Amino acid sequence: MLREIVGVVLFVASGALLSGCYVIGALAMAADDCGELKPYCNGDYAVTPSYETSDDCIVNAYETDCSEHDQTCRDGACVARPKEPCPNGGDGVCRDGRAIRCAGELLSPHIDVCAAYGIDAECRMVPDGSGHAQPVCSLSDEPCETVTGDGGECQGTTRVRCVNGYPVEKEVCDGPGEVCRVASAGPDGAVCALDLPCGSGRTECDGERVYGCKNGIPEILRDCAALSTHCVETGGRGLCAVDETGPRDIAFRPIEGGTFQMARSGVIAELADYEMLETEVTIAQYAECEAAGRCSAPMAECQVEFTPRSPWLHGDLPVTCVTFAQAVAFCEFVGAEVPSDVEWEYALRNGGADVTFPWGEGPATCAEAILDDASGQGCGRGEPWPGCSRASDVTEQGVCDLVGNVEEWVTIFQSDVEWPGERGGSYQYAQPDPLVSGFATAEYGVLERGFRCVRPASP
DSSP: OEEEEEEEOOOEETTEEOOSOOOBTTBOOOTTTOOOOOOEEETTEEEEEEEEETTTTEEEEEEEEGGGGTEEEETTEEEEOOOOBOGGGTOOEEETTEEEEEETTEEEEEEEEGGGTOTTOEEEEEEOSSSOEEEEEESSSSOOSSOSSSEEEEETTEEEEEETTEEEEEEEOOSTTEEEEEOSSSSSSEEEEEOOOOOSSSOEEETTEEEEEETTEEEEEEEGGGGTOEEEEETTEEEEESSTTSSOOOOEEEEOOEEEEOTTTOOEEEEOOEEEESSOOBHHHHHHHHHTTSSOOOOHHHHTTSSSSGGGGBTTSBOOSOOHHHHHHHHHHTTOBOOBHHHHHHHHTTTTOSOSBTTBSSOOOTTTSSOOBTTBGGGGTSSOOOTTOOSSSBOTTSOBOSSSSSEEEEEEEETTEEEEEEESOOTTOSSOOTTOOEEOOTTOOOTTEEOOOEEEOOO
C-alpha cells in the first residue's frame, strides 16, 4: 500500500524559528538549500521523501506498508522480517507502543500501531484463553461488554469503539438530545445520535425539523423554521411547507381561449377556454400522488446531484427529476394533462398577446424571475424557489414562473404525432428564451425540469 503525504514542513528548535528550510521527524534540511532527503522508517512503513517545491521546502513523501508483504522497515527500505520465536512458547509482545501477536511458533509480521487507533490507546497484554497472553491496543485491560472483534457498543451514554474485542476509543454522548445508538451497519458499530424514533424509513418531523434515518440512526436533514416554514407530514413523509396544515392546494387559473400565432414556428392555433396550474407541481403535491400509489418516486440518481441535498425536503419547491410518464401520471391524478407547447406559450403571453414575457419586453433578470445571475444560480440560493416568488413572472391570468424557476414538460405536435418537449427557463439559466420549444427524452428526468398541468375550462 502506498500513501502520499504532502505538507509544509515547520519546526521550532531551541525556541527559535528557523528560516528557509526546516526539520520533520527524521528529515534534516539545511536552512539555505533545504538539504538532502533520505528514506526513513515510520514503524513498518518505509518513507521515501522528495521535494514538491524547493522554494518553500514542501515535502512530498510516499509510504510503503512493508507488513503487507510480511516484511519490516530497515533504514527506509522494506526488508525480510527476522524470524522471531514467540516468547514462552506462544505469547505475543508489546514493543514501543506496537502490538505483535503470536502466529504459530513465530511472532506475526502484522503489527498493530496503537497510536493509530486512538491517542490514549496503549499496548496491553491480555489472556487469549489458551494459557498464553496476546497484546491488544486498548484503553484498559477490561474487554468490551458485547463486541468480541471489531465494532462498537454503547455503555450507557458512552460510545465505545472496539478493536479485537477491547476498547480503543470512548466518547460520552452529551450533545443536546443525544444518546448512544448501535447502528445496524457501519464500521464503527455505535454512534452518538439524536434520541428520535426510526420507523418509516422515510423523512419524519421532529418539531419544526425534518429528519431521516439511515442504518437505524436518525439525522436532522433540514430546519424548517430557518426557512420560515413548518414541518408537516404529507404523503407519508416529513417536509417543510409554508402552510402548517400541509402542501398548498392545487390551484388552476382560468384562461380564455382564442386564436394566436406562435412566435418562433409561425403556427396559427385556435384554443378553447382552458385552465392551467398556478405553479409548477411541488414536491409536497407530488408526494401525495406517491402516497396514493398513482405516482412513482422521481429519479433518485438525478436528485442526489442537488447540493445541498436538503432542498428536496422543502415541500413548496417544484418537484424535478421526473420523467414525462411521471408528469402524465400526476396530471391524470388531478384530472388534467401535460400542456401542449401551444397552450403553454399562449399562457406565457398573457392569452396570446404580442409579448415575449408576462411583463412585456426587456431582458429577464433576477428582479423579474428566478434565474442564474451574478449572485449565482437561483438568484443566489443555488436551487429553485417556492412558486410565485417573483411578482413580474406572473401572467395576467395569475399563472406563475413560466419564465424562470424550472423548465417544464410539454407536448409538441409534429407530423401528426405528439412528442415530449420542454419549455421555459430555470434557476440554472442566465438568459432564458421562453418562446423556444425543444424536444426532450421522455425517459430522462433532469434536475432543472419540472412540470405543470392543464385541463378544460370548468363548466
